[in-house]
Amino acid sequence: xxxxxxxxxxxxxxxxxxxxxxxxxxxxxxxxxxxxxxxxxxxxxxxxxxxxxxxxxxxxxxxxxxxxxxxxxxxxxxxxxxxxxxxxxxxxxxxxxxxxxxxxxxxxxxxxxxxxxxxxxxxxxxxxxxxxxxxxxxxxxxxxxxxxxxxxxxxxxxxxxxxxxxxxxxxxxxxxxxxxxxxxxxxxxxxxxxxxxxxxxxxxxxxxxxxxxxxxxxxxxxxxxxxxxxxxxxxxxxxxxxxxxxxxxxxxxxxxxxxxxxxxxxxxxxxxxxxxxxxxxxxxxxxxxx
Numbered sequence: 001x002x003x004x005x006x007x008x009x010x011x012x013x014x015x016x017x018x019x020x021x022x023x024x025x026x027x028x029x030x031x032x033x034x035x036x037x038x039x040x041x042x043x044x045x046x047x048x049x050x051x052x053x054x055x056x057x058x059x060x061x062x063x064x065x066x067x068x069x070x071x072x073x074x075x076x077x078x079x080x081x082x083x084x085x086x087x088x089x090x091x092x093x094x095x096x097x098x099x100x101x102x103x104x105x106x107x108x109x110x111x112x113x114x115x116x117x118x119x120x121x122x123x124x125x126x127x128x129x130x131x132x133x134x135x136x137x138x139x140x141x142x143x144x145x146x147x148x149x150x151x152x153x154x155x156x157x158x159x160x161x162x163x164x165x166x167x168x169x170x171x172x173x174x175x176x177x178x179x180x181x182x183x184x185x186x187x188x189x190x191x192x193x194x195x196x197x198x199x200x201x202x203x204x205x206x207x208x209x210x211x212x213x214x215x216x217x218x219x220x221x222x223x224x225x226x227x228x229x230x231x232x233x234x235x236x237x238x239x240x241x242x243x244x245x246x247x248x249x250x251x252x253x254x255x256x257x258x259x260x261x262x263x264x265x266x267x268x269x270x271x272x273x274x275x276x277x278x279x280x281x282x283x284x285x286x287x288x289x290x
Contacts, residue, residue: 013255014208024060024255024256025059025060025061027049027259035065035066050078057270058083059255060087061187090122091132093105093148115161116160119160128163134167165186174200191243192228192247193288194289195289225239228288245277246277249277
């Protein structure tokens, strides 16, 4: 089945000067266990990416740290030459160590190297969107982003990066980035049970800036909620379908990037995000995480 971005659940959003489906795909799970090394099923990983494109998904989220350098190379192998409407969003600011950690790498030389490695592995001349990742694996940390963000702005001026965003950030860091250069997206942890960015989402929506929740289904610890389970049971749907559908209805600037390494699960996520929710459903779900 070949569909278009507009026919996917949630329709489309203008990301800078690019139109993308609000339902996208996160490539992190295509790497090996612990997001390290190659996938156990190489052909299966390629099939997921090709199915995403066939479904009309034209927003793929990735990072050079996934693998490291594994998911970017899979994307190139599966989708090169890149369809004209496909937009690839990547992240810089962290690398992987031998223990599977995510140490920061935000010095100017680190960021320049990361951008060039992304270009090489994806087979591109320019990156559509580069997010600067701050904080650490435990979440955002109060710190200035001026030096690393200004490095990315310079790479943007050189024509290597089309648009900029920030990830794993506090609201004041969003404001700091915007005082330096325009951003098109903010990527933070957010889902039904983790609502700390409610005010930020609304502010960004008013500014026309996208908000991209990572771990929309809870990440490595799936969402657990009595209210979520009750709504899902009443609708005869899975809790994950309800959670995705709620996110699309939470705000028009939310772009989804649920990840999976399974074609069947990818299709289930797309179908689930289109689940109709009533005002009663939304009222019950809105009380979770508050």
